[in-house]
Each structure stands twice: as structure tokens, then as C-alpha cells.
Amino acid sequence: AQSVTQLDSQVPVFEEAPVELRCNYSSSVSVYLFWxxxxxxxxxxxxxxYLSGSTLVKGINGFEAEFNKSQTSFHLRKPSxxxxxxxxxxxxxxxxxxxxxxFGAGTTVTVRA
Amino acid sequence: xxxxxxxxxxxVTEMGQEVTLRCxxxxxxxxxxxxxxxMMRGLELLIYFNNNVPIDDSGMPEDRFSAKMPNASFSTLxxxxxxxxxxxxxxxxxxxxxxxxxxxxxxxxxxxxx
Numbered sequence: 001a002q003s004v005t006q007l008d009s010q011v012p013v014f015e016e017a018p019v020e021l022r023c024n025y026s027s028s029v030s031v032y033l034f035w036x037x038x039x040x041x042x043x044x045x046x047x048x049x050y051l052s053g054s055t056l057v058k059g060i061n062g063f064e065a066e067f068n069k070s071q072t073s074f075h076l077r078k079p080s081x082x083x084x085x086x087x088x089x090x091x092x093x094x095x096x097x098x099x100x101x102x103f104g105a106g107t108t109v110t111v112r113a
Numbered sequence: 114x115x116x117x118x119x120x121x122x123x124x125v126t127e128m129g130q131e132v133t134l135r136c137x138x139x140x141x142x143x144x145x146x147x148x149x150x151x152m153m154r155g156l157e158l159l160i161y162f163n164n165n166v167p168i169d170d171s172g173m174p175e176d177r178f179s180a181k182m183p184n185a186s187f188s189t190l191x192x193x194x195x196x197x198x199x200x201x202x203x204x205x206x207x208x209x210x211x212x213x214x215x216x217x218x219x220x221x222x223x224x225x226x227x
Contacts, residue, residue: 032213041221
């Protein structure tokens with residue numbers, strides 16, 4: 001089975017500052033990795049995904065993440081955040097060709113002016 | 114593409130009443146998931162359908178919960194009788210094929226059982 005640990009439950013950050021959200025996963029098999037964002041009163045939306053190939057993945061809204069197999073990590077970064085990036089962010093993992101997606105507990109990002 | 118459509122957006126009911134949540138997946142998607150989100154337990158997979166057939170219902174909390182998918186464009190999650198501990202946000206999600214394809218989530222149904 002796969003599991004995900006998001007190391008920060010809350011991340012306050014000032015507008016235009018960089019942000020990094022940490023995600024570590026555990027799995028005995030190869031995996032797919034995802035980051036989703038949830039805005040208030042909405043469902044989850046895909047930010048980016050890693051399936052194979054380049055370990056640096058670029059997503060929507062200026063976010064990127066780097067897959068590090070040796071450290072079993074998939075940290076999410078954005079060089080300059082906006083107020084509109086205030087949301088909850090979820091890291092998720094699934095085994096290859098498996099339907100089960102394991103979600104982390106989420107990281108709440110609050111961007112302040 | 115209208116996305117995954119869930120109804121109602123909010124449901125308030127009294128303990129013991131029957132509750133039915135509805136979901137219309139994205140046209141062409143053959144996989145449908147029901148999730149429950151709470152502060153205490155995060156996102157939990159309740160049930161997974163593939164081509165309208167329930168494949169994995171191991172996450173359904175107990176016999177009070179049931180889910181159906183009579184056709185490719187409609188699914189229901191029913192709770193009977195409802196209890197206060199069922200209060201949560203219930204999400205429906207769909208995708209074309211599992212394993213790498215992202216899930217598309219609806220906006221959820223916020224259920225409050227008093």
C-alpha cells in the first residue's frame with residue numbers, strides 16, 4: 001500500500017514570496033504522484049502530476065514540483081505567490097495502473113498582503 | 114464540458130432520515146469515485162465504480178451506506194438512516210482510465226446531520 005505525509009499542516013506566506021510545500025511518500029512499487037488544490041467550497045483540481053520522465057514537473061498557475069526517488073519526495077514550489085493562491089493543497093500517490101489514490105492530510109496555504 | 118455535477122450542494126437533515134446524494138460524471142469517463150472529507154479523517158475513498166460496476170466498496174463505513182450507478186451518466190450515494198457522525202463533505206470524482214489519469218472532482222455536497 002502507498003501512503004503520503006505532508007510535513008506542514010499550515011504555511012503562512014506573504015504575497016510575492018516563494019513557497020514550498022513538502023510531501024513524502026511511502027511505497028514498495030513504482031508510483032504516480034499528484035498535487036491537487038482545493039479552493040474554499042470547491043472540489044479538488046489537479047495542479048500537476050508526475051508519471052515518468054523528467055523529474056521536474058510544471059503545472060498550472062506557475063507551480064512546479066520535483067520528484068526525488070531516492071528521498072521519496074515530491075515537493076511543490078512556486079517562486080512568487082498571489083493572494084489567489086490561498087487554498088488547501090493535497091499531495092497524492094497511486095501505484096502504477098491502480099485506481100486507489102492515497103491523499104495526504106493537506107497543507108493550508110494562507111497568502112497575506 | 115460542464116465538469117462533474119453534484120447535487121444538492123448542501124443538505125441538512127435530522128438523525129434517522131434518509132439522505133440521497135447525486136452525481137453526474139463527465140461524459141465519456143468510465144470510472145467514478147465517491148469520497149468523504151472530514152477534518153478528522155481527511156479524504157476517504159468510499160466506493161469505486163468502473164463501467165457502472167462497483168469494483169471496490171471496502172471504504173463504505175457500514176450497511177447504512179449504499180451506492181448505485183444505474184448508467185454511465187448518473188450515480189447516487191444513499192445513507193439510511195443518517196447519523197450525526199455522517200456529517201461531512203461528500204465528493205464525487207470521475208476519470209477516463211485509472212492509473213495516471215487525474216480525477217475530476219465535483220464541488221461536493223456538504224451534509225449536516227443534526
